[in-house]
Amino acid sequence: MENYNKVEKDEDGNKLYFLNGELHRTDGPAIEYANGTKTWWTNDKLHRTDGPAIECANGNKLYFLNGAEFTEEEFLEQTQVVIRPKVQEDFSRWNSKCHCGAPAYDSGFSVECSKGCK
Numbered sequence: 751m752e753n754y755n756k757v758e759k760d761e762d763g764n765k766l767y768f769l770n771g772e773l774h775r776t777d778g779p780a781i782e783y784a785n786g787t788k789t790w791w792t793n794d795k796l797h798r799t800d801g802p803a804i805e806c807a808n809g810n811k812l813y814f815l816n817g818a819e820f821t822e823e824e825f826l827e828q829t830q831v832v833i834r835p836k837v838q839e840d841f842s843r844w845n846s847k848c849h850c851g852a853p854a855y856d857s858g859f860s861v862e863c864s865k866g867c868k
């Protein structure tokens with residue numbers, strides 16, 4: 751959990767988180783409005799990488815990265831994590847032997863020793 755210099759509640763009942771004088775919070779919204787709206791800020795800029803930076807009480811959502819607004823589609827393109835499947839190693843190619851006697855992998859182009867011999 752981040753250390754905040756200041757957490758204050760204003761006269762309207764809104765809760766604001768500050769770090770070094772800037773709106774900033776990494777573990778939740780930096781402003782929690784009394785009406786239920788929430789906004790995420792980092793270094794005084796609207797910013798959230800795992801969802802909308804503004805979640806309005808009426809259900810509207812707005813997406814921001816480093817203060818720049820994006821459509822939901824643009825946001826997903828910017829923040830999408832590409833997960834590549836792990837390539838299954840073909841252990842049948844560990845059928846050769848190195849000059850040191852250790853198993854060696856025959857890629858078809860070269861033979862690599864499992865012990866790192868050259």
